[in-house]
Amino acid sequence: MYTTPFLAAIALTNIYSTSASCLHNTNLHPRAVEEDGKSVKVPNFGYQGNVGPTNWQAIDAENAQCAAGLNQSPIDIKVAETAKTKPGDVRMDIPAGQTLTFENLGTNVEVLVEGTTTLGEKKFKLKQFHYHTPSEHKIDGEYFPVEVHMVHEAEDNPNEIAVVGMLFQLTSEPTTTNTSSNSSSSSSTSASTIFSTVLSSISSIPDPGNTTSLPPLDFSALTSTMATTSFFSYTGSLTTPPCSEGVNFLVATEPLGMAVDTFNAMKKVVKFNSRFAQNALGEPNLLQVSRLGLERVEAQRWTVRQGVDVVPMPPPPAVEGEEAGRETVLLVVHSKREFRA
Numbered sequence: 001m002y003t004t005p006f007l008a009a010i011a012l013t014n015i016y017s018t019s020a021s022c023l024h025n026t027n028l029h030p031r032a033v034e035e036d037g038k039s040v041k042v043p044n045f046g047y048q049g050n051v052g053p054t055n056w057q058a059i060d061a062e063n064a065q066c067a068a069g070l071n072q073s074p075i076d077i078k079v080a081e082t083a084k085t086k087p088g089d090v091r092m093d094i095p096a097g098q099t100l101t102f103e104n105l106g107t108n109v110e111v112l113v114e115g116t117t118t119l120g121e122k123k124f125k126l127k128q129f130h131y132h133t134p135s136e137h138k139i140d141g142e143y144f145p146v147e148v149h150m151v152h153e154a155e156d157n158p159n160e161i162a163v164v165g166m167l168f169q170l171t172s173e174p175t176t177t178n179t180s181s182n183s184s185s186s187s188s189t190s191a192s193t194i195f196s197t198v199l200s201s202i203s204s205i206p207d208p209g210n211t212t213s214l215p216p217l218d219f220s221a222l223t224s225t226m227a228t229t230s231f232f233s234y235t236g237s238l239t240t241p242p243c244s245e246g247v248n249f250l251v252a253t254e255p256l257g258m259a260v261d262t263f264n265a266m267k268k269v270v271k272f273n274s275r276f277a278q279n280a281l282g283e284p285n286l287l288q289v290s291r292l293g294l295e296r297v298e299a300q301r302w303t304v305r306q307g308v309d310v311v312p313m314p315p316p317p318a319v320e321g322e323e324a325g326r327e328t329v330l331l332v333v334h335s336k337r338e339f340r341a
């Protein structure tokens with residue numbers, strides 16, 4: 001029987017944010033259009049410099065979890081230690097014939113789409129999927145060139161979020177459907193095809209705020225593959241501000257394929273949009289670990305300036321197991337600053 005984190009109903013309260021692109025088009029962060037009536041509003045965070053992932057907490061007070069949460073995503077998924085769903089536990093239904101909206105949010109490119117995904121017994125509404133490059137999750141330390149996140153909200157609680165993630169390897173074979181050719185499409189259609197076919201329109205949305213319509217696409221190859229796929233399952237966070245926790249994450253155990261040309265065209269527009277891998281679940285937030293390390297350096301400089309003889313400084317903050325806790329106590333005593341671990 002399926003017993004998972006995602007059956008625990010966790011209400012994500014107060015996480016509405018103008019910065020929340022992972023939540024885009026959900027109840028918690030409805031899509032908004034600029035005054036020109038055409039461009040979609042883009043978020044205020046980024047992936048480089050002062051607005052990048054080491055500083056998201058400074059952009060907005062509601063992003064505090066980004067630097068304090070102990071169950072942040074993405075993570076390095078350890079294959080041997082991570083719960084896996086059984087094939088058939090994740091069932092997707094994405095109706096054909098939808099006119100899809102494809103848009104450039106600056107922080108990613110996203111497709112607005114409707115569907116229903118059943119996780120165990122619980123139904124979630126698909127709201128959108130978007131692309132990250134390189135991958136946010138790692139598998140036993142290995143990154144992948146692309147990761148797609150399919151973002152859902154629970155049917156009975158729109159504040160409960162589930163994200164189905166898919167990793168991509170590069171292939172030398174084409175992975176798009178040639179819509180003007182009848183012969184090639186049927187034989188080459190696979191779960192990968194839909195994601196590559198979407199990207200064949202990326203040149204229509206080169207700039208942040210751009211949006212375009214896609215012709216109806218057939219998701220059946222994807223949904224039938226998902227029905228036989230096993231997923232790593234854990235409870236983490238949004239990988240974008242406000243980094244709210246309690247998010248049901250499901251990451252496919254088998255990567256899909258993407259042709260090199262498709263990847264390169266995507267990378268040219270998306271550029272780089274991957275949050276660094278967070279500490280293991282339950283371990284201190286890496287930004288807190290880093291802050292404590294900086295305080296240690298500051299304290300050491302101070303003692304040198306004062307010419308005071310002090311006990312040798314403790315070693316750099318450990319990040320694993322009990323060591324981390326012990327180090328934390330030492331540093332708290334030393335710096336007289338609160339550390340919530």
Ligand SMILES: *[C@@H]1O[C@H](CO)[C@@H](O)[C@H](O)[C@H]1NC(C)=O
Nearest residue numbers: 178179180181182183184185
């Ligand atoms: C595709 O199939 C349709 C219907 O069989 C046919 O009318 C059309 O010419 C074909 N297109 C190509 C490019 O072969």
Ligand SMILES: *[C@@H]1O[C@H](CO)[C@@H](O)[C@H](O)[C@H]1NC(C)=O
Nearest residue numbers: 174178179180181182183184
């Ligand atoms: C798509 O198929 C048509 C008809 O077979 C062909 O002329 C065209 O070159 C193909 N396009 C690509 C990108 O393969």
Ligand SMILES: *[C@@H]1O[C@H](CO)[C@@H](O)[C@H](O)[C@H]1NC(C)=O
Nearest residue numbers: 038204206207208209210211
């Ligand atoms: C894309 O965005 C740019 C910059 O805002 C704008 O100049 C251009 O007209 C937009 N293109 C489309 C197709 O909306």
